Amino acid sequence: MSKILVTGAAGFAGHHLIEELLRETDYDIVIFDKLNYASSGWDRLRDIGAYDARRVVCSMVNFEEELGDGVVQECQDVDYIVHMGAETHVDNSIKDPERFVRANVLGTMHMLQFARRLPNLKLFINFSTDEVFGPAPEGVEYKEWDRFHATNPYSGSKAGAVCLGEAWYNTYKLPVITTFTMNLFGERQHPEKFIPMVIRKVLNGEKVTIHADKTCTKAGSRFYLHCRNMAKAICFLLKTGVPGERYNIVGEEECDNLRLANIIAETVGKELNYEMINFHESRPGHDLRYALNGTKLKALGFEYPLSFEESLKKTVRWILREENRRWLDM
Numbered sequence: 001m002s003k004i005l006v007t008g009a010a011g012f013a014g015h016h017l018i019e020e021l022l023r024e025t026d027y028d029i030v031i032f033d034k035l036n037y038a039s040s041g042w043d044r045l046r047d048i049g050a051y052d053a054r055r056v057v058c059s060m061v062n063f064e065e066e067l068g069d070g071v072v073q074e075c076q077d078v079d080y081i082v083h084m085g086a087e088t089h090v091d092n093s094i095k096d097p098e099r100f101v102r103a104n105v106l107g108t109m110h111m112l113q114f115a116r117r118l119p120n121l122k123l124f125i126n127f128s129t130d131e132v133f134g135p136a137p138e139g140v141e142y143k144e145w146d147r148f149h150a151t152n153p154y155s156g157s158k159a160g161a162v163c164l165g166e167a168w169y170n171t172y173k174l175p176v177i178t179t180f181t182m183n184l185f186g187e188r189q190h191p192e193k194f195i196p197m198v199i200r201k202v203l204n205g206e207k208v209t210i211h212a213d214k215t216c217t218k219a220g221s222r223f224y225l226h227c228r229n230m231a232k233a234i235c236f237l238l239k240t241g242v243p244g245e246r247y248n249i250v251g252e253e254e255c256d257n258l259r260l261a262n263i264i265a266e267t268v269g270k271e272l273n274y275e276m277i278n279f280h281e282s283r284p285g286h287d288l289r290y291a292l293n294g295t296k297l298k299a300l301g302f303e304y305p306l307s308f309e310e311s312l313k314k315t316v317r318w319i320l321r322e323e324n325r326r327w328l329d330m
Contacts, residue, residue, distance in 0.1 A: 001026055001027070001028060002025075002026075002027045002028070002079040002080065003027060003028040003029075003030065003077050003078050003079050003080075004021065004025075004027045004028070004029055004030070004078070004079065004080040004081070004082065004238075005029075005030040005031075005032065005075060005078045005080070005081045005082070006018060006021075006029065006030070006031055006032070006081075006082045006084060007031075007032045007033070007061075007063060007081075007082070007083050007084055007085035007111060008032075008033055008039075008083075008084040008085025008086060009029075009031040009032070009033055009045070009058075009084065009085075010031065010033040010035060010039040010040075010041070010042055010044060010045055010058070011033065011038055011039050011044070011084070011085070012038070012044070012184070012186070012188060012189050012190060012193075012227070013084055013127075013181075013184055013227055013230065014031075014033070014084045014085070015044035015045055015048060015050070015188065016186055016187075016227035016228060016230065016231045017082065017084065017227075017230075017231045017234055017235075018031070018045065018048070018050050018056070019048045019050065019231070020228070020231035020232065020234075020235055021231075021235065022048075022049075022050060022053060022055065022056075024235060025235065026055075027055070027080075028055050028057075029050075029053075029055055029056045029057070030056075030057050030059065030075060030078065031045070031056065031057065031058045031059060032059055032061040032063060032085065033058070033059075033060065033061070033085065034060065034061065034062040034063070034064070034085070035060055036087075038088070038089075038190050040190075040330050042058060044188050045058065047188065059071075063085060063107045063110045063111050063114070064102050064103055064106055064107045064110070065110065066110055066113070067110060067111075067113075067114045071114070072114060072117045072118070075114075075118060076118065076119060076120070077120055078118050078120065078121060079120055079121065079122050079123075080121070080122060080123050080124075080125070080238055081111070081115055081118075081121065081123070081124045081125065082125045082127060082234060082238075083108065083111050083124065083125065083126050083127055084127040085103075085107065085111075086103055086104050086107075086127075086158070086161075087099055087100045087103040087104060087154070087157075088129075088154065089154070089192060089193075090131075090152050090154045090155075091192075092154075093152055093153035093154035093157070094152060094153060097153035097157075100153050100154055100157040101153070101157050101160075103157075104154075104157035104158055104160065104161050105157050105160040105161055105164070108126070108160075108161035108164050108165065109164055111124075112124070112164060112165060112168040112174060112176075115168075115174055116168070116172055116174055121174075121175065122175060123175050123177065123238060123241060123243065124165070124174060124175060124176045124177070125176075125177055125178075125179060125234065125237065125238070125241065126161065126162060126165035126176055126177070126178045126179070127179055127181065127234075128158050128159075128161065128162050128178055128179060128180050128181070129155065129158050129180060129181060129182075130142070130180050130181065130182045130183075130223075130248075130290045130291075130292050131150070131151075131152075131154065131155035131158065131287070131290060132148045132150055132155050132158050132159040132162060132180065133146060133147075133148060133149060133180075133290070133292070134148070134149030134150060134151050134155070134287060135149075135151065135287035135288060135289055135290065136289050136290055136291035137289075138289070140291060141291040141292055141293040142248075142291065142292050142293060143248070143292075143293045143296070144178075144180065144245075144246035144247060144248055144293075144296060145246060148162075151287055162178050165178055166178065166244070169243060169244050170244075174243075175243035176243060176244070177237065177241040177242065177243060177244070177245050177246070177247065178245075178246045178247070179233075179234070179237065179246070179247050179248075179249050180246065180247070180248050180249065180292055181225065181230055181249045182222060182223040182224070182225050182249070182250055182251055182290065182292055183222040183223070183224050183225065183251075183290070184224075184225055184226075184227050184230055185224055185225070185226060185227070185311075185312065185315060186226050186227035186228060186311075186315055187227075187315060187318050187319070187324070187327070188327050189327070190330060191327070191328050191329065191330055194257070194260075195224075195260070195264065195312075195315070196319065196327070196328055198260070198261050198264050198265075199264055199268065199316060199319055199320075199328065200328045202261075202264060202265045202268045202270050202272060202273075203268060203270070203328075205270070205273065206273070207273045207274060207275055208261050208272060208273065208274040208275075209274070209275055209277055210257050210258050210261060210274050210275065210276050210277070211257065211276075211277060211278075211279035211288065212276040212277060212278065212279060212288075213278070213279075213288060214278050216276040216277060216278055217276065218256075219256040219257045219258040219259075219276065220256065220257050220279060220287075220288040220289055221254050221255060221256040221257065221288075221289050221291075222251075222254070222255065222257070222289075222290055223250050223251035223252075223253065223254050223255075223290070223291060223292065224251050224253075224255055224260065224308055224312070225249065225250065225251035225304075225308075226251075226306055226308075226311035226312075226315065228305070228306060228311070229249075229251070229304045229305060229306055229311070230249055232302075232304070232305055233247075233249045233297065233302060233304075234249075236297075236300075236302045237297075240300055240301075247296060247297050248292040248293060248294050248296060248297060249294070249297065250292045250293070250294030250297075251304070251308055252294075252304050252307065252308060253307070253308040253309075254291065255308060258274070258276070260312070261274060263309060263312055263313065264312070264316055267312075267313050267316040267317065268316060268320065
């Protein structure tokens, strides 16, 4: 039986991976999380029945500090690491860049050094973001080995983490692969993120701000990806990923933010009250469009199980249930 260690698994993306691992594998699971504000304690893991699961061991570990000998000793039989723990919110990175460098750069180095001490390690997945490539002009979709062009402290720190992982692969032969993932959404997302924020504002009849170009006529766009699809891709790469390689995990459909907000409002059953604003003036350091090319993963045989619009409507309906409304008020 294999053992996998997932960092940041009490967080939004990480707990979806844990849910997938419990459902589709027989792996024993170790979780490292420092339980910052975005994790909401172990609540996400409790909500999916993972916190008390026999196969899961949850540990409060801050990998911004060097991991001690005792932690290393307890993880000698770990076969896989998925390093997802990170600071992720662009606005917060602009206000406090040092926090992001500590978590995403220094923290990744500590995890890589820790991984070097595990004798059975088969693969280290360094989980990154499309934002390291910077804004994508219309018609451009960045491939895995295109140049980086970070435009804010968050994307700069994640680019640094990628480079460290690849340096540890080249220097120490650590079996590292890198994934770049586009904008994630799904159940239990922190309300500071765009989709739950739109749901909350539509429910309350508040105005939704849609970031647009300088003419305020063209909305920004993303390839939105449900975390369930992301988790499927990570599990696929645990079996097929080649050390030293990079893989884009991309949603199957590009969607501009105005269309996305309209789908949400339609699903909620209320009219969308919105305003288009110039994103450069309102959010310096943010980008209007991101896009990745997903042909590499597709060529390996991976297919996303759920469509974007189906996933989005399902997520909105889930949040609208009375027992789940609390996730809009974290």
